[in-house]
Amino acid sequence: MVTAWRAAALALGLTFGAVAQAAAPEVPGANQIVTRTLPNGLKLVVWPDKDIPNVAMYTWYRVGSRNERPGITGISHFFEHMMFNGTKTRAPGEFDRIMEGSGGSNNAYTSSDVTVYQNWFPNSVTNLIFDLESDRMRNLDFDAEKVESERGVVYSERRSSVDNDNFGTLIEQMQATAFVAHPYQIPTIGWPSDIEGWKVTDLQDYYRQYYAPNNAVMLIVGDVDPEAVFKLADQYLASIPAQPAPPAVTTKEPPQLGERRLRIERDAQTPLIAMAWHTAAESAREARVMEVLLSILGDGDSSRLYQRLVEKEQAAVDVGTQFDAGFDPGLAWVYAVVPPGGDVTRTERIIDEEIARLAQEGPTPVEITKARNQALVGFWRGLETISGKAQALGQYEVFHGDYRRLFGAPAEYESITAEDVKNAAATVLRRDNRTVGVLEPKVETKAPVREGAK
Amino acid sequence: MKYPPALRAFALSCALLSPASAFGADGVRLPAFRSATLPNGAVVALVEKRDTPLVSMNVTVRGGALGDPAGKDGTASLYTDLIQKGAGNRTAAQFAEAIENVGGSLSAGAGTESIGVNASFMSRDVDLMLELVADVLQRPRLDAVEFEKARTLAVQSIVAAKDSDPRALMSSYGDAWLFRGHPYGRSVGGSEATLAAVTLEDIKRYYAEQVGGDRLIITVVGDFDSAMMLQQLERSFGTWRKAGAPLPIVPSPARVTGRSVLLVDKPGATQTYFWLGNVGASRTDAARTAQSVVNTVFGGRFTSMLNTELRIKSGLTYGANAAFSRPSQPGSFRIASYTETGKTTQAIDMALDTLARLHKDGLDADQLKSSQSYMLGQFPPSIETNGQIAARLADMLFHGLGPEDVDEYAARVTRVDATAVRSTIEQSFPQPDNLVIVLIGDAAKIRDAVKKYGQVTEMKITDPRFAPVTK
Numbered sequence: 051m052v053t054a055w056r057a058a059a060l061a062l063g064l065t066f067g068a069v070a071q072a073a074a075p076e077v078p079g080a081n082q083i084v085t086r087t088l089p090n091g092l093k094l095v096v097w098p099d100k101d102i103p104n105v106a107m108y109t110w111y112r113v114g115s116r117n118e119r120p121g122i123t124g125i126s127h128f129f130e131h132m133m134f135n136g137t138k139t140r141a142p143g144e145f146d147r148i149m150e151g152s153g154g155s156n157n158a159y160t161s162s163d164v165t166v167y168q169n170w171f172p173n174s175v176t177n178l179i180f181d182l183e184s185d186r187m188r189n190l191d192f193d194a195e196k197v198e199s200e201r202g203v204v205y206s207e208r209r210s211s212v213d214n215d216n217f218g219t220l221i222e223q224m225q226a227t228a229f230v231a232h233p234y235q236i237p238t239i240g241w242p243s244d245i246e247g248w249k250v251t252d253l254q255d256y257y258r259q260y261y262a263p264n265n266a267v268m269l270i271v272g273d274v275d276p277e278a279v280f281k282l283a284d285q286y287l288a289s290i291p292a293q294p295a296p297p298a299v300t301t302k303e304p305p306q307l308g309e310r311r312l313r314i315e316r317d318a319q320t321p322l323i324a325m326a327w328h329t330a331a332e333s334a335r336e337a338r339v340m341e342v343l344l345s346i347l348g349d350g351d352s353s354r355l356y357q358r359l360v361e362k363e364q365a366a367v368d369v370g371t372q373f374d375a376g377f378d379p380g381l382a383w384v385y386a387v388v389p390p391g392g393d394v395t396r397t398e399r400i401i402d403e404e405i406a407r408l409a410q411e412g413p414t415p416v417e418i419t420k421a422r423n424q425a426l427v428g429f430w431r432g433l434e435t436i437s438g439k440a441q442a443l444g445q446y447e448v449f450h451g452d453y454r455r456l457f458g459a460p461a462e463y464e465s466i467t468a469e470d471v472k473n474a475a476a477t478v479l480r481r482d483n484r485t486v487g488v489l490e491p492k493v494e495t496k497a498p499v500r501e502g503a504k
Numbered sequence: 505m506k507y508p509p510a511l512r513a514f515a516l517s518c519a520l521l522s523p524a525s526a527f528g529a530d531g532v533r534l535p536a537f538r539s540a541t542l543p544n545g546a547v548v549a550l551v552e553k554r555d556t557p558l559v560s561m562n563v564t565v566r567g568g569a570l571g572d573p574a575g576k577d578g579t580a581s582l583y584t585d586l587i588q589k590g591a592g593n594r595t596a597a598q599f600a601e602a603i604e605n606v607g608g609s610l611s612a613g614a615g616t617e618s619i620g621v622n623a624s625f626m627s628r629d630v631d632l633m634l635e636l637v638a639d640v641l642q643r644p645r646l647d648a649v650e651f652e653k654a655r656t657l658a659v660q661s662i663v664a665a666k667d668s669d670p671r672a673l674m675s676s677y678g679d680a681w682l683f684r685g686h687p688y689g690r691s692v693g694g695s696e697a698t699l700a701a702v703t704l705e706d707i708k709r710y711y712a713e714q715v716g717g718d719r720l721i722i723t724v725v726g727d728f729d730s731a732m733m734l735q736q737l738e739r740s741f742g743t744w745r746k747a748g749a750p751l752p753i754v755p756s757p758a759r760v761t762g763r764s765v766l767l768v769d770k771p772g773a774t775q776t777y778f779w780l781g782n783v784g785a786s787r788t789d790a791a792r793t794a795q796s797v798v799n800t801v802f803g804g805r806f807t808s809m810l811n812t813e814l815r816i817k818s819g820l821t822y823g824a825n826a827a828f829s830r831p832s833q834p835g836s837f838r839i840a841s842y843t844e845t846g847k848t849t850q851a852i853d854m855a856l857d858t859l860a861r862l863h864k865d866g867l868d869a870d871q872l873k874s875s876q877s878y879m880l881g882q883f884p885p886s887i888e889t890n891g892q893i894a895a896r897l898a899d900m901l902f903h904g905l906g907p908e909d910v911d912e913y914a915a916r917v918t919r920v921d922a923t924a925v926r927s928t929i930e931q932s933f934p935q936p937d938n939l940v941i942v943l944i945g946d947a948a949k950i951r952d953a954v955k956k957y958g959q960v961t962e963m964k965i966t967d968p969r970f971a972p973v974t975k
C-alpha cells in the first residue's frame with residue numbers, strides 16, 4: 051500500500067541535509083518551506099500547511115537566563131511577561147485583548163538560552179498579528195505600575211513551580227551547584243531578591259540589546275501563502291533597525307574536580323534524589339548520544355532504571371531522565387522519587403550499579419533499535435501539528451544553525467552505535483563529573499507547628 | 505512562561521481534515537469517518553488521515569469509576585494499572601518492551617464514567633498495536649504479585665503528589681467536597697485509605713462485571729486502510745463477551761446552596777490555593793455553547809474577567825480561571841486560583857466580586873463578539889492530530905452526539921445572542937453566596953481569616969483521603 055504521505059514525498063524527491071541524505075524521511079509539504087532574511091537581519095521561515103485554516107507564528111529571540119548576571123537574574127523571563135504589557139502605541143493589555151478578540155491566542159516561554167513567543171490564530175487575521183508582533187518588537191514601553199504588579203505575578207509563578215514544589219526546589223539548587231562559572235547556574239525564574247529588585251532601566255537595556263531583529267528568527271506554519279507573508283514582513287518588520295550583536299557569553303564551565311553533593315530538608319513525605327552530569331551543547335553529536343543513553347537508562351517502563359528500581363526492587367515510585375543543553379554544554383539528569391520512608395542511599399546505590407553496568411557492557415542491540423524507533427516516532431509526532439512544526443523548525447534553526455537539519459534528525463539517531471553509548475556512559479556519567487542532590491523529610495520533632503522559611 | 509499550561513487545556517481540541525474535508529466561513533468539519541457496530545455491541549469509528557505515518561487508537565469502556573465498590577475508590581483505576589502489567593502471552597516487562605521497542609505508546613487509565621485505552625504507533629506496527637490493545641482488554645493476567653506492586657505504587661504516587669505543586673491536587677479535593685455522597689465525589693485514582701481496602705478479588709469482579717464488548721467504543725485515526733481495519737477489529741473485538749453487570753446509573757447531582765469551606769492544611773505553604781465550585785452542566789446540556797461563550801469571557805482565556813482582576817490588574821497571582829467539567833450528568837463549575845498566604849482573603853474576595861459582577865452586568869456586545877471570534881479561531885487546532893480526532897469521536901459516541909457536534913460548532917457559537925447570554929448566566933453560573941470553597945494552604949496563618957466565608961471544616965494534607973471523615 052503506497053500511502054498518500056509516501057506518494058507525496060516520493061514525488062518531491064527531497065534532498066535535505068548533507069548529514070543524512072540517504073535516510074531522510076519524506077515529509078509531505080517540507081519541500082514547500084521557504085525562507086527570507088530581511089535587510090535588518092530578521093530571518094523568516096515559512097511552511098505552508100493547509101490542514102487547518104490556522105497559523106502558528108513563533109518568534110525566537112536568542113536571549114535567556116544565560117545572558118544574565120547577579121542582580122538581574124530572572125529578568126529574561128520577566129521581560130517575556132513585559133512583552134505583553136504595553137507599547138508606545140498600545141496600552142497595557144491591548145495586545146492580548148485585540149489578539150483574543152480576533153480569534154487568536156498566545157503564550158511564551160523562557161529558557162536558559164532563548165525566549166519564544168507563540169501566536170496561534172485563524173489565517174484571516176494574519177495581517178493584524180504581524181501588526182501586533184512588529185509593534186512590540188519596535189515600540190515596547192515600560193509602565194512603572196505594570197512593572198510592579200507583574201513582579202507579583204512572577205513571584206506567584208515562582209512559589210508554585212519552585213518554592214511549593216519539592217522537585218522544583220531540588221533542581222534549582224543543583225543547577226546552582228553544578229555550574230560554578232557558567233551562567234547556566236542562574237535559575238530562569240530568578241532569585242527572589244532579584245525578582246524584587248530589577249529596575250525599569252534594566253528592562254530598557256535588555257530591550258535594546260537583545261530584542262533586535264538580527265537577534266530573532268520567525269517561524270510561520272499554517273494556511274498561508276509565503277509570498278503574502280513576506281509582503282507583510284516587508285511592510286511591518288523590515289524598517290525595524292538592526293542593533294549591534296549582543297555581547298557573547300564567553301565563560302566556559304571549567305572541568306569539575308570531584309563529585310558535589312547537596313542535601314535539602316523539607317516538610318515532605320517522599321524523599322527525592324537527582325544526579326546531573328556535565329555534558330555537551332545541543333548541536334554536538336554527543337548530545338544525540340546522551341539522549342539515546344538517557345532513554346535506554348530511564349525512559350519508559352521497559353528502561354533499565356524503571357525495571358530495576360520500580361518493578362524489581364521497589365526502591366522508587368518513579369524514575370526519569372532529562373537532557374538539558376542549549377548553545378553551551380548543559381546537564382544530563384537522572385532522578386528518582388523514593389517511596390515514603392524509603393532509604394535514599396539504597397536507591398542511589400542501585401542507580402550507580404545500573405550506570406556501571408551500562409558503562410561496562412554497553413546497551414543491547416534491541417535497546418539501540420528501541421531508542422532509534424522512539425526517536426523516529428518522536429520526530430513524526432512533533433510534525434503532527436502546525437505548532438509542533440513551528441517549534442521543531444525553531445529548535446533546529448536556532449540551536450543547530452539550520453532548520454533543514456531537522457529532517458536529518460532520524461538519520462542522526464540511526465548513526466548512534468552501542469559503542470557510542472557505552473563510551474558516553476563511561477566518560478560522561480563519571481562520579482567526579484556529577485552533582486548529586488537529595489531532598490529528605492525533616493526529622494520529626496515535637497514542635498507542634500513549623501513556620502515556613504523566611 | 506507567560507501563562508500556566510493548565511489554563512490552556514480548555515482550548516484543546518479539533519483539527520483534522522483528510523484531504524477531502526472542507527472548511528469555510530461556517531467552520532471546520534469532522535473528516536469523513538466509517539462507523540460500524542460489532543455483533544457484541546461494540547461501536548467503531550475510523551478515519552483515514554495520512555499526513556504522518558502514525559496511527560492513534562482510542563478504546564473507551566463505559567462505566568469507569570462509577571463501577572467502584574462502595575468505600576473502594578480507585579478500583580477501576582487500579583484495574584487499568586494492572587492490565588498493563590502482563591497480558592496475553594507477555595509478562596509485565598515483555599509487554600512494556602513490546603510497546604517501547606517499536607517506539608509505540610499504550611496506556612490505560614480510568615475516568616469518572618469510563619476507562620480509556622490509548623495507543624499510538626507507527627503505521628508499520630499497526631498489527632502489533634491491535635494485538636496489544638486486545639490483550640490488555642481481553643486477556644489481562646491480573647497477577648497477584650503485580651497487583652500488590654501496583655497498589656503500593658498508586659498509594660506512594662498520591663503521597664508524592666502531596667509534596668509537589670498543589671495546583672495538581674485542587675480538583676481532587678474540590679470534587680470530593682462538592683459532590684460528597686454522589687458518585688462524582690469519588691476520587692477516581694482512589695486515596696491512600698480507599699486503595700488499602702481494594703483486593704485482587706475486587707479487581708477481578710470489576711473486570712467481570714464492568715468491562716466487556718458491549719461497553720466498547722473503538723476509534724482509530726491515521727495512516728491505515730479502513731476496510732482492512734474494520735475486518736481486523738471485528739476479528740479482535742467483535743465476539744468478546746459482554747459485561748456481567750448493568751451499566752451503573754448516575755443520578756443528577758443537586759446544586760449546593762449557601763457556602764461551606766474545606767481547609768486543607770499544608771504547613772509551610774507560602775501560597776493559598778483556592779477552588780470555588782458548584783454543580784454546573786452536563787456534556788449534552790442544550791445551553792453548553794452559550795455557557796462556553798460566557799465562560800470564555802468570565803474565566804476561560806488570558807484576558808478573562810477573572811485573570812484581568814486577579815493577575816493583570818493586581819498581580820495577586822500567576823493565573824485565575826474558571827471552567828465547566830461536563831460528564832453525562834451536570835459536573836462541576838469551578839473558579840481556581842492561588843496567591844501568597846497573606847493575601848488569601850483579598851484574592852478570594854476579588855474572585856467573588858468578579859462573579860457577582862458577571863451576574864449584575866452580564867456581557868456587553870463587544871465581549872460577546874470577542875468571545876465568539878475567540879472560540880471560532882481556537883477550535884480548529886483542537887481536532888488537529890490523530891489522537892485528538894480519535895478522542896473527540898469517542899467522546900461524541902459516548903454521549904450520543906453525531907457529527908453535528910463538530911460540524912455545527914461554528915453555527916452554534918454564532919447563534920448565541922444577548923438573550924441566551926443573560927439566561928445562561930442566571931441558570932448555569934452560581935451566585936457568589938452559593939459556593940463550596942476549598943483551600944489548600946498554611947492553616948495556622950489563614951484559619952481565622954477564612955471563617956467569614958462560612959463554616960470551616962479542616963483536614964491535613966497528610967490525611968490519607970481527599971475528603972474529611974464525616975461523622
